[in-house]
Amino acid sequence: MAINTERRKLLEQIMPETMIVTRNWLANKAFLDKHAIDNLVKSEQLKLLWPGLYTRGKSQLSWQSMVYTLQAVMKTDFVVGGLSALELKGYSHYIPISKKETVHLYGNDKLPGWANKLTEKVAFKRHTRNKLFSGMEKEISEKYTTTVTWKLELDELRISYPERACLEMLNEVPGKISIENAGQLIQGMTTLSPRTLQNLLEACTNVKVKRLFLWFASRHNYIWFSKLNMDKIDLGSGNRVIVKGGKLDKTYQITVPKDFQY
Template sequence: MLNTEARQQLQKVLPLDMVATKSWLEAQGLNLHFLDNAVRNQTLIPLAAGVYSRQEARLSWKGIVASLQRMSDAPIHVGGLTALELEGLGHYLSKGSKPRVQLYSDAALPKWLDRIKIPAQIEWHGTRRLWPETLMQDDKYLRQDTWQASLPPLRYSCPEKAILELLAAMPKTISFEHADQLMQGLHNLSPRKLDALLKACCSIKAKRLFLWLAGRHQHAWLKHLKPDCYELGTGKRLIAKGGRLEPTWQITVPKEM
Protein backbone atom coordinates (compact mmCIF):
# COMPACT_ATOMS: atom_id res chain seq x y z
CA MET A 1 0.00 0.00 0.00
CA LEU A 2 1.16 3.51 -0.76
CA ASN A 3 1.36 6.11 1.96
CA THR A 4 -1.70 8.37 1.59
CA GLU A 5 0.22 11.60 2.24
CA ALA A 6 2.93 10.67 -0.26
CA ARG A 7 0.32 9.65 -2.84
CA GLN A 8 -1.36 13.04 -2.51
CA GLN A 9 2.03 14.73 -2.85
CA LEU A 10 2.66 12.74 -6.04
CA GLN A 11 -0.67 13.84 -7.51
CA LYS A 12 0.20 17.44 -6.66
CA VAL A 13 3.71 17.52 -8.14
CA LEU A 14 2.95 15.25 -11.11
CA PRO A 15 -0.44 16.22 -12.56
CA LEU A 16 -2.10 13.85 -14.98
CA ASP A 17 -0.82 14.26 -18.57
CA MET A 18 2.61 15.53 -17.47
CA VAL A 19 5.89 13.65 -17.08
CA ALA A 20 8.72 13.79 -14.56
CA THR A 21 12.14 12.27 -13.96
CA LYS A 22 12.91 10.24 -10.86
CA SER A 23 15.56 12.73 -9.72
CA TRP A 24 13.09 15.63 -10.00
CA LEU A 25 10.40 13.74 -8.07
CA GLU A 26 12.94 12.99 -5.33
CA ALA A 27 13.82 16.68 -5.22
CA GLN A 28 10.11 17.40 -4.56
CA GLY A 29 10.26 15.29 -1.39
CA LEU A 30 9.16 11.86 -2.64
CA ASN A 31 11.54 9.17 -1.41
CA LEU A 32 12.98 6.39 -3.56
CA HIS A 33 11.14 3.63 -1.67
CA PHE A 34 7.78 5.29 -2.37
CA LEU A 35 8.61 5.81 -6.05
CA ASP A 36 9.65 2.17 -6.47
CA ASN A 37 6.39 1.03 -4.88
CA ALA A 38 4.41 3.40 -7.10
CA VAL A 39 6.01 1.80 -10.16
CA ARG A 40 5.30 -1.72 -8.88
CA ASN A 41 1.60 -1.05 -8.38
CA GLN A 42 1.42 0.94 -11.66
CA THR A 43 0.53 4.27 -10.05
CA LEU A 44 3.60 5.48 -11.95
CA ILE A 45 4.17 4.27 -15.50
CA PRO A 46 7.83 4.14 -16.71
CA LEU A 47 8.21 5.83 -20.11
CA ALA A 48 11.95 5.09 -20.10
CA ALA A 49 14.55 4.46 -17.41
CA GLY A 50 14.00 7.15 -14.77
CA VAL A 51 11.12 8.95 -16.56
CA TYR A 52 7.49 8.53 -15.49
CA SER A 53 3.92 9.57 -16.07
CA ARG A 54 0.89 8.76 -13.97
CA GLN A 55 -1.45 5.92 -14.84
CA GLU A 56 -4.00 6.87 -17.52
CA ALA A 57 -2.01 9.91 -18.62
CA ARG A 58 -2.71 11.15 -22.15
CA LEU A 59 0.68 12.23 -23.39
CA SER A 60 1.00 15.10 -25.87
CA TRP A 61 4.01 17.07 -27.05
CA LYS A 62 2.68 20.12 -25.21
CA GLY A 63 2.47 18.20 -21.94
CA ILE A 64 5.97 16.78 -22.36
CA VAL A 65 7.49 20.17 -23.24
CA ALA A 66 5.62 21.95 -20.41
CA SER A 67 7.02 19.27 -18.08
CA LEU A 68 10.52 19.82 -19.43
CA GLN A 69 10.21 23.59 -18.93
CA ARG A 70 9.05 23.07 -15.35
CA MET A 71 11.93 20.74 -14.45
CA SER A 72 14.77 22.56 -16.21
CA ASP A 73 17.12 24.93 -14.41
CA ALA A 74 17.96 26.61 -17.74
CA PRO A 75 15.32 28.57 -19.69
CA ILE A 76 13.70 26.52 -22.47
CA HIS A 77 11.01 27.84 -24.78
CA VAL A 78 9.13 26.86 -27.91
CA GLY A 79 10.22 29.16 -30.71
CA GLY A 80 10.65 29.68 -34.43
CA LEU A 81 7.99 28.27 -36.73
CA THR A 82 6.26 26.35 -33.91
CA ALA A 83 5.72 29.58 -31.96
CA LEU A 84 4.28 31.28 -35.04
CA GLU A 85 1.95 28.31 -35.56
CA LEU A 86 0.76 28.59 -31.95
CA GLU A 87 -0.16 32.20 -32.73
CA GLY A 88 -2.02 31.19 -35.90
CA LEU A 89 0.69 32.81 -38.06
CA GLY A 90 2.25 29.67 -39.52
CA HIS A 91 0.76 30.14 -43.02
CA TYR A 92 0.37 26.39 -43.31
CA LEU A 93 0.92 23.58 -40.83
CA SER A 94 4.02 21.44 -40.81
CA LYS A 95 3.79 18.51 -43.20
CA GLY A 96 4.06 14.91 -42.03
CA SER A 97 2.36 12.72 -39.48
CA LYS A 98 4.26 14.28 -36.56
CA PRO A 99 4.38 18.02 -35.93
CA ARG A 100 7.83 19.63 -35.86
CA VAL A 101 8.47 21.35 -32.55
CA GLN A 102 11.36 23.84 -32.28
CA LEU A 103 12.79 24.19 -28.77
CA TYR A 104 15.34 26.86 -27.85
CA SER A 105 17.78 26.84 -24.94
CA ASP A 106 21.42 27.53 -24.14
CA ALA A 107 21.51 24.17 -22.35
CA ALA A 108 22.02 20.76 -23.97
CA LEU A 109 19.12 18.52 -24.93
CA PRO A 110 18.20 16.39 -21.88
CA LYS A 111 19.12 12.78 -22.66
CA TRP A 112 15.80 11.43 -21.39
CA LEU A 113 13.93 13.35 -24.09
CA ASP A 114 15.44 11.03 -26.70
CA ARG A 115 14.44 7.93 -24.75
CA ILE A 116 10.68 8.45 -24.63
CA LYS A 117 8.10 8.28 -27.40
CA ILE A 118 6.95 11.78 -28.24
CA PRO A 119 4.07 12.47 -30.66
CA ALA A 120 6.21 15.13 -32.38
CA GLN A 121 9.59 15.66 -34.00
CA ILE A 122 11.65 17.68 -31.53
CA GLU A 123 14.21 20.07 -33.05
CA TRP A 124 16.65 21.46 -30.48
CA HIS A 125 18.29 24.85 -31.15
CA GLY A 126 21.14 26.21 -29.07
CA THR A 127 20.81 29.93 -28.32
CA ARG A 128 24.33 31.00 -27.34
CA ARG A 129 24.89 32.51 -30.80
CA LEU A 130 21.37 33.89 -31.04
CA TRP A 131 20.26 35.46 -27.74
CA PRO A 132 22.16 36.80 -24.72
CA GLU A 133 21.46 35.05 -21.42
CA THR A 134 19.61 38.10 -20.05
CA LEU A 135 17.08 37.98 -22.89
CA MET A 136 16.54 34.23 -22.48
CA GLN A 137 15.47 34.97 -18.90
CA ASP A 138 13.16 37.84 -19.88
CA ASP A 139 9.52 36.72 -19.84
CA LYS A 140 8.22 39.78 -21.67
CA TYR A 141 9.26 38.17 -24.96
CA LEU A 142 7.38 34.96 -24.17
CA ARG A 143 3.72 34.03 -24.35
CA GLN A 144 1.80 31.25 -22.65
CA ASP A 145 -0.36 28.52 -24.13
CA THR A 146 -2.85 27.20 -21.57
CA TRP A 147 -2.92 23.75 -23.13
CA GLN A 148 -4.90 22.39 -20.17
CA ALA A 149 -6.69 24.31 -17.46
CA SER A 150 -5.01 24.20 -14.02
CA LEU A 151 -1.75 22.78 -15.43
CA PRO A 152 1.52 24.70 -15.97
CA PRO A 153 1.29 26.59 -19.28
CA LEU A 154 3.55 26.08 -22.28
CA ARG A 155 5.95 29.02 -22.80
CA TYR A 156 6.70 30.11 -26.35
CA SER A 157 8.26 33.06 -28.17
CA CYS A 158 6.23 36.12 -29.09
CA PRO A 159 6.01 36.59 -32.91
CA GLU A 160 8.72 39.28 -32.93
CA LYS A 161 11.18 36.87 -31.33
CA ALA A 162 9.98 33.79 -33.20
CA ILE A 163 10.57 35.26 -36.67
CA LEU A 164 14.20 36.08 -35.82
CA GLU A 165 14.71 32.56 -34.46
CA LEU A 166 13.28 31.13 -37.65
CA LEU A 167 15.48 33.29 -39.89
CA ALA A 168 18.62 32.29 -37.97
CA ALA A 169 18.08 28.72 -39.23
CA MET A 170 17.54 29.65 -42.91
CA PRO A 171 17.81 28.00 -45.34
CA LYS A 172 18.60 24.78 -43.45
CA THR A 173 15.18 24.26 -41.86
CA ILE A 174 12.96 26.65 -43.83
CA SER A 175 12.98 27.90 -47.41
CA PHE A 176 13.26 31.51 -48.54
CA GLU A 177 9.79 31.23 -50.10
CA HIS A 178 8.17 30.01 -46.88
CA ALA A 179 9.90 32.72 -44.82
CA ASP A 180 8.70 35.32 -47.32
CA GLN A 181 5.12 34.07 -46.99
CA LEU A 182 5.36 34.18 -43.20
CA MET A 183 6.71 37.73 -43.22
CA GLN A 184 3.86 38.83 -45.48
CA GLY A 185 1.37 37.93 -42.75
CA LEU A 186 3.19 39.70 -39.88
CA HIS A 187 1.19 42.95 -40.05
CA ASN A 188 0.83 43.55 -36.33
CA LEU A 189 4.31 43.21 -34.87
CA SER A 190 5.33 45.58 -32.08
CA PRO A 191 8.02 48.03 -33.28
CA ARG A 192 9.15 48.51 -29.67
CA LYS A 193 9.73 44.77 -29.21
CA LEU A 194 11.35 44.47 -32.62
CA ASP A 195 13.74 47.32 -31.86
CA ALA A 196 14.81 45.76 -28.55
CA LEU A 197 15.18 42.28 -30.07
CA LEU A 198 17.16 43.49 -33.08
CA LYS A 199 19.53 45.29 -30.72
CA ALA A 200 19.93 42.16 -28.56
CA CYS A 201 20.07 39.49 -31.27
CA CYS A 202 23.54 37.97 -31.81
CA SER A 203 22.81 36.53 -35.28
CA ILE A 204 23.96 38.88 -38.04
CA LYS A 205 22.30 36.63 -40.63
CA ALA A 206 18.91 36.71 -38.89
CA LYS A 207 18.94 40.51 -38.61
CA ARG A 208 19.94 41.13 -42.22
CA LEU A 209 17.37 38.63 -43.51
CA PHE A 210 14.69 40.18 -41.33
CA LEU A 211 15.36 43.70 -42.61
CA TRP A 212 15.46 42.48 -46.24
CA LEU A 213 12.15 40.60 -45.94
CA ALA A 214 10.54 43.45 -44.02
CA GLY A 215 11.55 45.82 -46.82
CA ARG A 216 9.92 43.55 -49.40
CA HIS A 217 6.53 43.83 -47.68
CA GLN A 218 6.72 47.40 -46.31
CA HIS A 219 4.71 46.79 -43.16
CA ALA A 220 3.66 49.88 -41.20
CA TRP A 221 5.97 48.99 -38.30
CA LEU A 222 9.07 49.08 -40.54
CA LYS A 223 9.34 52.88 -40.51
CA HIS A 224 9.81 52.79 -36.71
CA LEU A 225 12.94 50.60 -36.86
CA LYS A 226 16.46 52.06 -36.83
CA PRO A 227 18.86 49.79 -38.76
CA ASP A 228 21.81 52.05 -37.92
CA CYS A 229 21.37 51.07 -34.27
CA TYR A 230 21.62 47.31 -34.92
CA GLU A 231 24.93 45.46 -35.11
CA LEU A 232 24.82 44.12 -38.67
CA GLY A 233 28.47 43.15 -39.12
CA THR A 234 30.55 43.87 -42.20
CA GLY A 235 31.11 42.21 -45.56
CA LYS A 236 28.93 40.01 -47.70
CA ARG A 237 27.05 36.98 -46.38
CA LEU A 238 26.45 33.93 -48.57
CA ILE A 239 23.04 32.55 -47.61
CA ALA A 240 21.48 31.33 -50.89
CA LYS A 241 24.03 29.37 -52.92
CA GLY A 242 23.95 30.39 -56.57
CA GLY A 243 21.78 33.40 -55.70
CA ARG A 244 22.21 37.10 -56.37
CA LEU A 245 23.68 39.71 -54.06
CA GLU A 246 21.10 41.97 -52.44
CA PRO A 247 22.95 45.32 -52.38
CA THR A 248 21.36 46.99 -49.34
CA TRP A 249 21.94 44.23 -46.80
CA GLN A 250 24.82 42.48 -48.60
CA ILE A 251 23.28 38.98 -48.52
CA THR A 252 22.83 36.48 -51.35
CA VAL A 253 19.18 35.69 -51.98
CA PRO A 254 17.47 33.47 -54.60
CA LYS A 255 17.57 35.01 -58.06
CA GLU A 256 13.80 34.70 -58.49
CA MET A 257 13.28 36.88 -55.40
Protein backbone atom coordinates in the same frame (compact mmCIF):
# COMPACT_ATOMS: atom_id res chain seq x y z
CA MET B 1 -3.82 1.31 3.86
CA ALA B 2 -4.57 4.83 5.09
CA ILE B 3 -1.06 5.96 4.16
CA ASN B 4 -1.44 4.55 0.65
CA THR B 5 -4.81 6.28 0.27
CA GLU B 6 -3.33 9.57 1.40
CA ARG B 7 -0.44 9.21 -1.06
CA ARG B 8 -2.82 8.49 -3.92
CA LYS B 9 -4.92 11.55 -3.09
CA LEU B 10 -1.83 13.71 -2.81
CA LEU B 11 -0.57 12.53 -6.19
CA GLU B 12 -3.94 13.24 -7.78
CA GLN B 13 -3.86 16.76 -6.37
CA ILE B 14 -0.34 17.79 -7.34
CA MET B 15 0.27 15.58 -10.38
CA PRO B 16 -2.39 15.68 -13.12
CA GLU B 17 -2.55 12.79 -15.56
CA THR B 18 0.07 12.94 -18.35
CA MET B 19 2.30 15.19 -16.24
CA ILE B 20 5.87 13.89 -16.30
CA VAL B 21 7.95 14.31 -13.15
CA THR B 22 11.36 13.34 -11.85
CA ARG B 23 12.29 11.36 -8.77
CA ASN B 24 13.61 14.57 -7.18
CA TRP B 25 10.29 16.31 -7.85
CA LEU B 26 8.39 13.48 -6.13
CA ALA B 27 10.74 13.65 -3.18
CA ASN B 28 10.39 17.43 -2.79
CA LYS B 29 6.70 17.88 -3.62
CA ALA B 30 5.16 14.64 -2.36
CA PHE B 31 7.80 13.75 0.27
CA LEU B 32 8.23 10.30 -1.25
CA ASP B 33 11.43 8.32 -0.74
CA LYS B 34 12.80 5.76 -3.19
CA HIS B 35 10.99 2.88 -1.48
CA ALA B 36 7.62 4.67 -1.58
CA ILE B 37 8.08 5.59 -5.26
CA ASP B 38 8.96 1.99 -6.15
CA ASN B 39 5.83 0.77 -4.36
CA LEU B 40 3.67 3.28 -6.28
CA VAL B 41 5.13 1.97 -9.52
CA LYS B 42 4.43 -1.64 -8.48
CA SER B 43 0.84 -0.75 -7.65
CA GLU B 44 0.57 1.06 -11.02
CA GLN B 45 -0.26 4.38 -9.41
CA LEU B 46 2.88 5.69 -11.10
CA LYS B 47 4.33 4.62 -14.42
CA LEU B 48 8.09 4.50 -14.94
CA LEU B 49 8.91 6.10 -18.31
CA TRP B 50 12.68 6.33 -18.00
CA PRO B 51 15.10 5.87 -15.11
CA GLY B 52 14.05 8.54 -12.62
CA LEU B 53 11.13 9.76 -14.76
CA TYR B 54 7.46 9.08 -14.00
CA THR B 55 3.92 9.85 -15.10
CA ARG B 56 0.41 9.04 -13.91
CA GLY B 57 -2.63 7.83 -15.82
CA LYS B 58 -3.02 6.11 -19.17
CA SER B 59 -3.20 9.08 -21.53
CA GLN B 60 -0.67 9.25 -24.36
CA LEU B 61 2.34 11.49 -23.95
CA SER B 62 2.42 14.81 -25.78
CA TRP B 63 5.34 17.03 -26.65
CA GLN B 64 3.69 19.73 -24.54
CA SER B 65 3.87 17.57 -21.42
CA MET B 66 7.54 16.89 -22.10
CA VAL B 67 8.30 20.59 -22.56
CA TYR B 68 6.39 21.37 -19.37
CA THR B 69 8.67 18.94 -17.56
CA LEU B 70 11.78 20.58 -18.99
CA GLN B 71 10.56 24.03 -17.99
CA ALA B 72 8.57 23.68 -14.75
CA VAL B 73 9.91 20.47 -13.24
CA MET B 74 13.57 20.40 -14.29
CA LYS B 75 13.91 24.21 -14.44
CA THR B 76 15.94 24.22 -17.67
CA ASP B 77 16.25 27.40 -19.74
CA PHE B 78 14.50 25.94 -22.80
CA VAL B 79 11.70 27.88 -24.48
CA VAL B 80 9.64 26.81 -27.48
CA GLY B 81 10.84 29.04 -30.29
CA GLY B 82 11.23 29.56 -34.01
CA LEU B 83 8.67 27.91 -36.27
CA SER B 84 7.14 26.02 -33.32
CA ALA B 85 6.38 29.24 -31.44
CA LEU B 86 4.94 30.87 -34.55
CA GLU B 87 2.67 27.87 -35.05
CA LEU B 88 1.43 28.13 -31.45
CA LYS B 89 0.61 31.81 -31.97
CA GLY B 90 -1.28 31.10 -35.19
CA TYR B 91 1.22 32.57 -37.65
CA SER B 92 2.21 29.33 -39.33
CA HIS B 93 0.29 26.48 -40.89
CA TYR B 94 3.40 24.77 -42.19
CA ILE B 95 2.82 21.13 -43.09
CA PRO B 96 5.90 19.01 -42.34
CA ILE B 97 7.04 16.40 -44.83
CA SER B 98 8.12 14.01 -42.08
CA LYS B 99 5.61 12.04 -40.00
CA LYS B 100 7.53 13.23 -36.95
CA GLU B 101 6.60 16.63 -35.58
CA THR B 102 9.67 18.76 -34.99
CA VAL B 103 9.58 20.98 -31.92
CA HIS B 104 12.22 23.71 -31.79
CA LEU B 105 13.66 24.41 -28.34
CA TYR B 106 15.97 27.33 -27.64
CA GLY B 107 18.31 27.34 -24.66
CA ASN B 108 21.86 26.66 -23.57
CA ASP B 109 21.08 23.78 -21.21
CA LYS B 110 21.67 20.18 -22.24
CA LEU B 111 18.67 18.32 -23.62
CA PRO B 112 18.07 15.18 -21.52
CA GLY B 113 18.55 11.84 -23.22
CA TRP B 114 14.90 10.86 -22.70
CA ALA B 115 13.54 13.84 -24.67
CA ASN B 116 13.83 12.11 -28.04
CA LYS B 117 13.28 8.59 -26.73
CA LEU B 118 9.84 8.62 -25.10
CA THR B 119 7.80 8.87 -28.30
CA GLU B 120 8.42 8.31 -31.99
CA LYS B 121 5.96 11.04 -32.98
CA VAL B 122 8.07 13.99 -31.88
CA ALA B 123 11.61 15.14 -32.54
CA PHE B 124 13.01 17.91 -30.36
CA LYS B 125 15.61 20.10 -32.02
CA ARG B 126 17.85 22.03 -29.65
CA HIS B 127 19.19 25.44 -30.62
CA THR B 128 21.56 27.43 -28.44
CA ARG B 129 21.02 31.14 -27.93
CA ASN B 130 24.56 31.68 -29.20
CA LYS B 131 23.41 31.21 -32.79
CA LEU B 132 21.50 34.47 -32.64
CA PHE B 133 22.26 36.18 -29.36
CA SER B 134 25.81 35.35 -28.39
CA GLY B 135 26.34 35.93 -24.71
CA MET B 136 22.67 36.59 -23.87
CA GLU B 137 22.00 35.43 -20.33
CA LYS B 138 18.92 33.43 -19.33
CA GLU B 139 17.46 36.38 -17.41
CA ILE B 140 17.62 38.63 -20.49
CA SER B 141 16.32 35.87 -22.74
CA GLU B 142 13.24 35.43 -20.56
CA LYS B 143 12.24 39.06 -21.17
CA TYR B 144 11.41 38.07 -24.74
CA THR B 145 9.16 35.15 -23.90
CA THR B 146 5.44 34.80 -23.35
CA THR B 147 3.25 31.90 -22.26
CA VAL B 148 0.52 29.79 -23.83
CA THR B 149 -1.97 27.53 -22.09
CA TRP B 150 -2.11 24.05 -23.56
CA LYS B 151 -4.08 22.09 -20.97
CA LEU B 152 -6.28 23.27 -18.12
CA GLU B 153 -4.76 20.85 -15.61
CA LEU B 154 -1.25 22.15 -16.13
CA ASP B 155 0.39 25.53 -16.09
CA GLU B 156 1.49 27.39 -19.18
CA LEU B 157 4.40 26.79 -21.53
CA ARG B 158 7.04 29.45 -22.15
CA ILE B 159 7.54 30.34 -25.80
CA SER B 160 9.43 33.04 -27.69
CA TYR B 161 7.79 36.36 -28.48
CA PRO B 162 6.67 36.40 -32.15
CA GLU B 163 9.40 38.98 -32.84
CA ARG B 164 12.07 36.72 -31.42
CA ALA B 165 10.56 33.57 -32.96
CA CYS B 166 10.66 35.25 -36.36
CA LEU B 167 14.41 35.83 -36.09
CA GLU B 168 14.89 32.27 -34.83
CA MET B 169 12.91 30.95 -37.78
CA LEU B 170 14.97 32.95 -40.28
CA ASN B 171 18.14 31.33 -39.01
CA GLU B 172 16.79 28.09 -40.54
CA VAL B 173 16.64 29.68 -44.03
CA PRO B 174 17.45 28.27 -46.52
CA GLY B 175 18.70 24.97 -45.10
CA LYS B 176 15.58 23.82 -43.22
CA ILE B 177 12.97 26.40 -44.26
CA SER B 178 12.64 27.72 -47.80
CA ILE B 179 12.83 31.45 -48.35
CA GLU B 180 9.37 31.21 -49.94
CA ASN B 181 7.86 29.71 -46.80
CA ALA B 182 9.62 32.31 -44.67
CA GLY B 183 8.12 35.00 -46.88
CA GLN B 184 4.63 33.60 -46.40
CA LEU B 185 5.10 33.66 -42.64
CA ILE B 186 6.34 37.24 -42.47
CA GLN B 187 3.58 38.36 -44.81
CA GLY B 188 1.12 37.89 -41.94
CA MET B 189 3.16 39.65 -39.25
CA THR B 190 1.48 43.04 -39.36
CA THR B 191 1.33 43.74 -35.62
CA LEU B 192 4.86 43.17 -34.36
CA SER B 193 6.21 45.51 -31.71
CA PRO B 194 8.81 47.96 -33.08
CA ARG B 195 10.29 48.46 -29.59
CA THR B 196 10.76 44.73 -29.08
CA LEU B 197 12.17 44.34 -32.59
CA GLN B 198 14.58 47.20 -32.03
CA ASN B 199 15.92 45.63 -28.84
CA LEU B 200 16.23 42.19 -30.40
CA LEU B 201 17.88 43.43 -33.60
CA GLU B 202 20.41 45.39 -31.57
CA ALA B 203 21.12 42.34 -29.42
CA CYS B 204 21.25 39.90 -32.35
CA THR B 205 24.78 38.90 -33.38
CA ASN B 206 23.77 37.04 -36.55
CA VAL B 207 24.28 39.41 -39.49
CA LYS B 208 22.58 37.15 -42.04
CA VAL B 209 19.39 36.89 -40.00
CA LYS B 210 19.19 40.65 -39.39
CA ARG B 211 19.69 41.50 -43.04
CA LEU B 212 17.18 38.90 -44.22
CA PHE B 213 14.57 40.06 -41.71
CA LEU B 214 14.95 43.70 -42.73
CA TRP B 215 14.82 42.77 -46.41
CA PHE B 216 11.51 40.98 -45.89
CA ALA B 217 10.18 43.83 -43.75
CA SER B 218 11.11 46.48 -46.31
CA ARG B 219 9.17 44.68 -49.01
CA HIS B 220 5.94 44.94 -47.01
CA ASN B 221 6.67 48.37 -45.51
CA TYR B 222 4.78 47.63 -42.31
CA ILE B 223 4.20 50.45 -39.83
CA TRP B 224 6.54 48.80 -37.34
CA PHE B 225 9.31 48.73 -39.95
CA SER B 226 9.17 52.51 -40.40
CA LYS B 227 9.72 52.95 -36.64
CA LEU B 228 13.00 51.01 -36.49
CA ASN B 229 16.21 52.97 -35.92
CA MET B 230 18.56 51.47 -38.49
CA ASP B 231 21.55 53.46 -37.21
CA LYS B 232 21.60 51.35 -34.04
CA ILE B 233 21.46 47.98 -35.84
CA ASP B 234 24.84 46.53 -36.77
CA LEU B 235 24.54 44.90 -40.20
CA GLY B 236 28.23 44.10 -40.57
CA SER B 237 30.07 44.33 -43.88
CA GLY B 238 30.43 42.28 -47.05
CA ASN B 239 27.83 40.30 -48.97
CA ARG B 240 25.89 37.30 -47.66
CA VAL B 241 24.59 34.55 -49.94
CA ILE B 242 21.08 33.41 -48.98
CA VAL B 243 20.26 31.75 -52.30
CA LYS B 244 22.93 30.59 -54.73
CA GLY B 245 22.53 31.94 -58.25
CA GLY B 246 20.19 34.70 -57.11
CA LYS B 247 20.50 38.46 -57.38
CA LEU B 248 22.25 40.80 -54.97
CA ASP B 249 20.05 43.19 -53.05
CA LYS B 250 22.34 46.22 -52.77
CA THR B 251 20.57 47.72 -49.76
CA TYR B 252 21.00 44.74 -47.46
CA GLN B 253 23.85 43.05 -49.37
CA ILE B 254 22.23 39.62 -49.55
CA THR B 255 21.74 37.34 -52.53
CA VAL B 256 18.04 36.52 -52.89
CA PRO B 257 15.85 34.81 -55.55
CA LYS B 258 15.55 36.79 -58.80
CA ASP B 259 11.77 36.58 -59.01
CA PHE B 260 10.65 36.53 -55.40
CA GLN B 261 6.88 36.97 -54.96
CA TYR B 262 6.41 37.53 -51.22
